[in-house]
Amino acid sequence: MKISAQEEYGLRCLLQLASLGEDETLTLGDIAKKEGISQANAGKLMWLLNKGGFVKATRGTKGGYSLSRPSKEIYLSEVIKVLDDDEIEGHCESYTGVLDSCVHKGDCGIRPVIIGLHEIVQNALSDITLAQLLGTEKKVDERFHRIHGLKQVSVNIGK
Amino acid sequence: MKISAQEEYGLRCLLQLASLGEDETLTLGDIAKKEGISQANAGKLMWLLNKGGFVKATRGTKGGYSLSRPSKEIYLSEVIKVLDDDEIEGHCESYTGVLDSCVHKGDCGIRPVIIGLHEIVQNALSDITLAQLLGTEKKVDERFHRIHGLKQVSVNIGK
DNA sequence: TCTAATCTTGACATAAAAGTAAGGATTTGA
DNA sequence: TCAAATCCTTACTTTTATGTCAAGATTAGA
Numbered sequence: 001m002k003i004s005a006q007e008e009y010g011l012r013c014l015l016q017l018a019s020l021g022e023d024e025t026l027t028l029g030d031i032a033k034k035e036g037i038s039q040a041n042a043g044k045l046m047w048l049l050n051k052g053g054f055v056k057a058t059r060g061t062k063g064g065y066s067l068s069r070p071s072k073e074i075y076l077s078e079v080i081k082v083l084d085d086d087e088i089e090g091h092c093e094s095y096t097g098v099l100d101s102c103v104h105k106g107d108c109g110i111r112p113v114i115i116g117l118h119e120i121v122q123n124a125l126s127d128i129t130l131a132q133l134l135g136t137e138k139k140v141d142e143r144f145h146r147i148h149g150l151k152q153v154s155v156n157i158g159k
Numbered sequence: 160m161k162i163s164a165q166e167e168y169g170l171r172c173l174l175q176l177a178s179l180g181e182d183e184t185l186t187l188g189d190i191a192k193k194e195g196i197s198q199a200n201a202g203k204l205m206w207l208l209n210k211g212g213f214v215k216a217t218r219g220t221k222g223g224y225s226l227s228r229p230s231k232e233i234y235l236s237e238v239i240k241v242l243d244d245d246e247i248e249g250h251c252e253s254y255t256g257v258l259d260s261c262v263h264k265g266d267c268g269i270r271p272v273i274i275g276l277h278e279i280v281q282n283a284l285s286d287i288t289l290a291q292l293l294g295t296e297k298k299v300d301e302r303f304h305r306i307h308g309l310k311q312v313s314v315n316i317g318k
Numbered sequence: 319t320c321t322a323a324t325c326t327t328g329a330c331a332t333a334a335a336a337g338t339a340a341g342g343a344t345t346t347g348a
Numbered sequence: 349t350c351a352a353a354t355c356c357t358t359a360c361t362t363t364t365a366t367g368t369c370a371a372g373a374t375t376a377g378a
Binding site: 001002003004005007008009011012015034035036037038076080084086095096097098099102103104107108109110111112113114116117120121124125128133134135136137140141144145 | 160161162163164166167168170171174193194195196197235239243245254255256257258261262263266267268269270271272273275276279280283284287292293294295296299300303304
Binding site: 044059061 | 365366367368373374375376377
């Protein structure tokens, strides 16, 4: 249950765009430099993000990337889905061991855990927009914990 | 943000042991067969789980594996940590791109997200024991959602 | 129209994760 | 004491994810 490299760097690239002013753009070279990755790698990530509809690109001199909509309207849950090519649907068809289908046919105590976990993560991510990640570390951390603090508290009470 | 193969199969093997009666054990061959994986693979997973202190193994004829403590006392958070070799600590040292250290030195809006997400997942997992995963799919699903339903509700209220 | 700057795309190389194999170590029971 | 059954450990192979490269396509501006 780790974040993948593609998720991490893709999100970072997107945040670079989110921090731009109106009408500003960044080229692949800019992004690569700012995130300390190769231009080729940045290119691939931006291509994914473009396909996912988060950024728009213009080619040619004076070209570059910018967000395709305001950072307030881009939720982490969507971004992660695109970057990690996330499909919980096919899970039970892919983890079959050496067999043709999962051995836990019909009734399975693990499936709800896998799916439930996925829900929890998606849920947490769907509360957060790119815009909320722009401040300083301290501010972002506070925001993040304010959002999820509620969950924490209620569980403790519930116990 | 996916569950790894090692996490999935490791957890399943552990559940096989959790479903045993008192004084029963399973050999690698048994476990492999029940989960539809190779014996070699089961061996590796059980070795990890043994190192992690979740199971005890006895060698020789009549040997096999059993849980090292009651399934009520084994939390998913611990199991996952062992199976995925989960270390959020070193995160900022490993995702450095081509550089020696992460470009987001000092102040970083992404770190709290990565760490926060990790917290959320760990938190969800630390509410669940192996014992709670033993029933039928329906029951397990209900249990899972009863635990996390609270979180969901409070967030909606909070909004 | 031409050139330089830029994104796009698919093929390729490299690194990491997953899975396999084989020989060694330990235990039971004859 | 010996043999069979079992776990343990390390090295290797295969598969998957990551990252790179090079040629192509598009645009702005001279």
